[in-house]
Amino acid sequence: MYIFIPIYSYAMPEFYESFIHLVFIGIIALFPVVNPIGSAFMVSPYFENLTRGEKRKAVGNITFYALLICTVSLFAGQWILRLFGISIPVVQLAGGIMICKMGWDFLSSDEKKTSAEDLDGKPNVSAFSQIAGKLFYPITFPATTGAGTISVLFTLSAQGDEIGSARWYMTTGAIMVSILVMCSMIYFFYLNTKTIIQYLGENGENIVNRISAFLIFCVVCR
Numbered sequence: 001m002y003i004f005i006p007i008y009s010y011a012m013p014e015f016y017e018s019f020i021h022l023v024f025i026g027i028i029a030l031f032p033v034v035n036p037i038g039s040a041f042m043v044s045p046y047f048e049n050l051t052r053g054e055k056r057k058a059v060g061n062i063t064f065y066a067l068l069i070c071t072v073s074l075f076a077g078q079w080i081l082r083l084f085g086i087s088i089p090v091v092q093l094a095g096g097i098m099i100c101k102m103g104w105d106f107l108s109s110d111e112k113k114t115s116a117e118d119l120d121g122k123p124n125v126s127a128f129s130q131i132a133g134k135l136f137y138p139i140t141f142p143a144t145t146g147a148g149t150i151s152v153l154f155t156l157s158a159q160g161d162e163i164g165s166a167r168w169y170m171t172t173g174a175i176m177v178s179i180l181v182m183c184s185m186i187y188f189f190y191l192n193t194k195t196i197i198q199y200l201g202e203n204g205e206n207i208v209n210r211i212s213a214f215l216i217f218c219v220v221c222r
Contacts, residue, residue: 009136019174026156026178033148034066034182040189043139047194049127058128058193063187065140070179073153074172091147144186153179 030056047055072080082089131139 015170019170022171022174023177023181025183028176029152029156030149030178030182031150033187036144036182036185036189039144039186040193041197043143043190044197045195046131046134046139047190050131051127053127055194059187059190060133061135062140062144062190063183065136066145066186067179067183068140069145070149070153070183071176074157074175074179077150078154082196091150092145120158121195 047058050058081091142145155179157172
């Protein structure tokens with residue numbers, strides 16, 4: 001009894017310290033590749049014709065998809081790639097091509113294009129329904145969580161800890177907390193980017209959208 005209590009009192013602070021340390025490592029590693037601030041400006045043109053409620057719903061779906069991609073990548077990503085015989089460079093190349101196409105669509109689109117034109121003469125169709133099929137691809141994958149995110153999660157999860165051990169649970173739990181933090185940032189910045197851009201005025205908003213489209217091409221070159 002007199003031996004157990006001192007060991008326990010020292011072990012628990014060390015555990016929490018290691019856990020918090022791993023959480024910070026996960027956040028620092030994921031932030032540059034997810035880049036919720038830059039990605040929010042990149043995909044903001046998709047949300048131009050949405051109401052506040054529709055945008056909240058769209059961003060909620062994007063956040064859920066991002067969480068799903070990160071979770072699957074953490075627990076089963078390596079096995080999925082091995083099953084299809086795909087390597088990370090191949091995923092990066094394919095993702096780069098898709099992002100490049102998205103950037104070209106933004107740059108070549110007519111800035112005066114209205115939602116009525118998007119509906120092709122179908123006024124009863126909401127603006128949300130027009131982008132519902134794009135929320136996963138290309139907005140969530142690969143624009144928000146792409147090959148870079150998957151690669152980082154592979155690296156963070158490859159610690160050599162035996163599955164089921166206390167160390168494995170601590171490492172996996174810390175990575176999951178990091179993922180939840182990143183998803184919270186995605187939700188916040190994606191939901192409020194329009195408000196930030198509006199302070200720049202109409203011309204400023206158009207400039208930001210065009211620059212964001214150009215930066216999409218830069219992402220491919222990373």
